Amino acid sequence: MEPPLLTADHSGRAETTTANTENTSYAEKLRTNSLPRDLAARNAKKAFIHGVDSKVIGTSAIFNGRKTIFLPKEEDDYMAAPFQYSLVGKFSHGYPTMTRLRGKFANLGLNKGFKIGVLDHKHVWIRLFDPNDYARVWMKQTWQFLYHVASLIGKPLKLDEATTEIDNPVVARICVEINVLERLPSDIPTQIDGKTKFFKVQYEGIPEYCKICQHRGHSIATCYLNKESQGNQDDNDDDSPIKNFDNDLKQ
Numbered sequence: 001m002e003p004p005l006l007t008a009d010h011s012g013r014a015e016t017t018t019a020n021t022e023n024t025s026y027a028e029k030l031r032t033n034s035l036p037r038d039l040a041a042r043n044a045k046k047a048f049i050h051g052v053d054s055k056v057i058g059t060s061a062i063f064n065g066r067k068t069i070f071l072p073k074e075e076d077d078y079m080a081a082p083f084q085y086s087l088v089g090k091f092s093h094g095y096p097t098m099t100r101l102r103g104k105f106a107n108l109g110l111n112k113g114f115k116i117g118v119l120d121h122k123h124v125w126i127r128l129f130d131p132n133d134y135a136r137v138w139m140k141q142t143w144q145f146l147y148h149v150a151s152l153i154g155k156p157l158k159l160d161e162a163t164t165e166i167d168n169p170v171v172a173r174i175c176v177e178i179n180v181l182e183r184l185p186s187d188i189p190t191q192i193d194g195k196t197k198f199f200k201v202q203y204e205g206i207p208e209y210c211k212i213c214q215h216r217g218h219s220i221a222t223c224y225l226n227k228e229s230q231g232n233q234d235d236n237d238d239d240s241p242i243k244n245f246d247n248d249l250k251q
Contacts, residue, residue: 085134087126088119095124108137139164146172149188149199154178180209180216 057079058071095101098116101124105114112129119125128134143159150156155177162168178184184206187198207216210223220226 083127085128085131087128087134087137089124089126091122091124094121110136135165146174149190150174150176152188153184153201178206180207181211 058069110133115127117125157175160173163172
């Protein structure tokens with residue numbers, strides 16, 4: 001038996017009543033008005049006992065002797081809308097612990113958060129809520145590939161905004177720290193399914209560097225030390241025995 005409840009009428013007079021729960025159904029107990037306040041909101045999402053506020057999705061009829069639900073494409077799209085920014089992550093050797101996986105996503109600094117659930121022992125479901133977050137996580141694998149390509153040239157530093165936002169799908173621009181003393185490749189060969197493809201590399205804003213005086217700002221051809229060495233070489237050529245002998249023959 002429940003303890004007596006204190007109620008009051010419009011005149012303010014109070015009276016005690018006793019709640020009879022012996023004949024209360026289980027469904028009635030699940031109603032949100034009989035639950036603690038902190039559980040009422042959560043339980044409202046789970047229960048059908050209040051009916052469906054919005055329209056019923058789909059129609060039902062007998063098809064091939066069985067009760068079948070018919071769902072138009074627009075209603076199917078309507079139900080799929082909350083999951084439009086979802087991704088499936090695959091782990092060949094099994095997914096890591098949820099604590100570790102959620103910690104990795106928490107460190108990404110996403111705009112509107114995320115949810116992660118297990119599909120099976122190799123796949124997890126990643127639900128995002130922002131299109132920019134979706135593009136960022138989806139492109140992460142591409143960024144890792146671009147990082148690998150750029151690392152064959154130098155030290156990758158960052159991507160430009162057009163590349164991160166996929167505004168220019170024709171080319172990816174990457175800021176790379178290079179060694180100007182090394183020869184820079186004009187392309188990067190890549191083996192894809194046994195076939196070789198070449199990613200063309202274009203360089204922008206590479207400063208001139210002289211290997212003779214080891215200074216930036218000019219090339220070997222315009223280096224004054226190179227010009228002096230060439231001048232000295234010309235003077236030595238004038239005094240060479242072979243040249244003098246040729247001159248003697250001409251006299």
